[in-house]
Amino acid sequence: MNPLSVVPVSLMLILLGSLTFKRINTPVTGYEHALRGKASSIALSGIFLTLAYVLLLPPVYIPVDSVMPVTNTTDLISKYFALIAVAFLGGHLSVAYASPFARRWTVGAPGAVMLGVVATGLLGTLLATNAPRPSPQLLDYAAQPSVRLNTWLVLAYVAYIVFPLIGPAYRDARKNPLRVGRLASGLIAGGFALSLARAFTYPIELGATGDVTYLFMIVSYISTAFVVIGLALFAYARRSRKTETELGSALSID
Amino acid sequence: MPVSADEFREWLEGGSLSASPTALSALTGINRGTLNNQIRRGNVAESTVISVARATGMNVIDALSSFSPYQVIKSRPIEPSRAEILSQVHHADLMAELQFRTSKKHYPRELRKGIALIDFPHEGSVRAWIDAIDPGDIRHQMSQETGMALTYIATQLTENKLNPPLALAASRAGGGSFATGMVVTELISPAEGGWQVRSREDELLEVSDDVLVDTISARIHLLQRRVKQRREAHEYARKMTELLG
Numbered sequence: 001m002n003p004l005s006v007v008p009v010s011l012m013l014i015l016l017g018s019l020t021f022k023r024i025n026t027p028v029t030g031y032e033h034a035l036r037g038k039a040s041s042i043a044l045s046g047i048f049l050t051l052a053y054v055l056l057l058p059p060v061y062i063p064v065d066s067v068m069p070v071t072n073t074t075d076l077i078s079k080y081f082a083l084i085a086v087a088f089l090g091g092h093l094s095v096a097y098a099s100p101f102a103r104r105w106t107v108g109a110p111g112a113v114m115l116g117v118v119a120t121g122l123l124g125t126l127l128a129t130n131a132p133r134p135s136p137q138l139l140d141y142a143a144q145p146s147v148r149l150n151t152w153l154v155l156a157y158v159a160y161i162v163f164p165l166i167g168p169a170y171r172d173a174r175k176n177p178l179r180v181g182r183l184a185s186g187l188i189a190g191g192f193a194l195s196l197a198r199a200f201t202y203p204i205e206l207g208a209t210g211d212v213t214y215l216f217m218i219v220s221y222i223s224t225a226f227v228v229i230g231l232a233l234f235a236y237a238r239r240s241r242k243t244e245t246e247l248g249s250a251l252s253i254d
Numbered sequence: 255m256p257v258s259a260d261e262f263r264e265w266l267e268g269g270s271l272s273a274s275p276t277a278l279s280a281l282t283g284i285n286r287g288t289l290n291n292q293i294r295r296g297n298v299a300e301s302t303v304i305s306v307a308r309a310t311g312m313n314v315i316d317a318l319s320s321f322s323p324y325q326v327i328k329s330r331p332i333e334p335s336r337a338e339i340l341s342q343v344h345h346a347d348l349m350a351e352l353q354f355r356t357s358k359k360h361y362p363r364e365l366r367k368g369i370a371l372i373d374f375p376h377e378g379s380v381r382a383w384i385d386a387i388d389p390g391d392i393r394h395q396m397s398q399e400t401g402m403a404l405t406y407i408a409t410q411l412t413e414n415k416l417n418p419p420l421a422l423a424a425s426r427a428g429g430g431s432f433a434t435g436m437v438v439t440e441l442i443s444p445a446e447g448g449w450q451v452r453s454r455e456d457e458l459l460e461v462s463d464d465v466l467v468d469t470i471s472a473r474i475h476l477l478q479r480r481v482k483q484r485r486e487a488h489e490y491a492r493k494m495t496e497l498l499g
Binding site: 037038039042092093095096172176177178181184231234235236237238239242243246247249250251253 | 344346372376377477480481483484485487488490491492493494495496497498499
């Protein structure tokens with residue numbers, strides 16, 4: 001088992017798990033707002049993404065996969081969780097950033113069709129892969145064309161979701177009246193741009209050998225971390241009532 | 255409109271000063287790399303000329319007027335007009351004056367004793383100066399003279415600043431003192447621009463009732479816009495933190 005595949009997943013899990021837990025478990029303003037309030041999709045997205053990463057840990061992956069009808073179905077379930085998380089996030093951000101185009105694109109009819117196509121494609125490519133042993137992210141079979149297509153389908157779906165949101169997120173990074181809000185949206189836009197870049201540069205990645213492959217995967221981890229930290233900053237801004245403290249009376253000069 | 259490096263060198267030589275960035279840096283405290291870049295690119299910032307003048311005890315107006323874009327400065331009176339002085343009084347101070355004039359019993363002037371006027375520049379003070387000297391189409395004239403877009407001028411005013419070429423163009427269009435534009439935009443100090451120490455206090459005492467009320471009315475209009483913008487910013491920030499937080 002290559003530590004380059006396990007360590008980043010573990011770190012991501014710590015980051016995602018802790019921030020999601022913090023989001024839904026903060027006294028007074030946490031649970032009610034996170035799971036029932038206007039930001040519930042973000043919390044759900046965090047939960048699904050955390051579950052996706054939990055399943056990728058070998059001590060979880062191997063026992064779960066042992067009860068699955070087809071070897072490496074756990075990887076498929078992990079990817080489905082990730083797709084659902086991205087769909088929730090895309091739909092919610094399109095509302096927050098007030099982009100009807102992004103809304104239609106991510107969770108409207110085109111978004112549903114895309115999700116269906118990618119989900120079916122992931123199932124098809126898993127069945128077409130000759131993978132007799134459990135392998136998180138199918139890394140042991142990365143050379144097989146079906147696995148390459150499988151990986152690219154996930155990257156393509158993420159790119160599809162984030163593409164219409166980069167512009168609105170970037171605009172908010174420039175116009176949000178709160179400093180922390182500008183930073184948060186900047187991180188989200190940066191994370192989305194990295195996701196998009198990885199999907200477009202996937203052909204280059206196919207030529208990589210050995211541990212270099214993991215470098216490309218780290219791009220996705222960094223992009224996810226940017227987005228997650230960006231959203232956590234918005235949560236911090238809400239909890240610490242930054243709107244009230246930073247945007248006081250327009251009359252005061254003190 | 256920075257001054258040309260050649261003119262800057264000639265000017266330094268005229269004052270028996272070294273044109274080396276290291277010597278200038280030691281003299282003015284400006285970063286040597288910044289000075290080097292300015293001289294190498296051929297454009298020396300006005301603030302550099304002013305720093306040299308201050309460091310050597312020269313009159314900054316005389317120093318600036320040695321350079322071609324600023325030779326006009328001394329073609330008009332250096333001192334500000336009364337309207338320009340009043341434009342740099344904060345609306346809260348204007349309203350305090352209104353209260354003092356309204357009732358000596360309810361608002362005795364002694365309440366203010368020992369408390370200075372709000373310093374300028376303050377939020378909106380550059381726009382207030384532009385409004386005070388505006389003959390009607392000042393922004394268009396500034397845009398035409400400098401080649402800068404009206405939207406850029408509006409952005410500068412929103413940020414309560416004007417670059418030196420725009421300040422010069424505004425003074426030219428408004429027919430007022432060129433030096434005052436530089437004072438209002440903080441390029442030079444009020445004392446360097448010919449402002450008396452208590453000019454704002456004196457003007458506030460001497461301004462007629464109708465001018466005082468008109469000025470307050472105009473400032474209230476600006477204040478309404480600012481309050482509305484703040485409310486919109488507040489609502490936007492609250493929406494974003496509620497939806498994403």
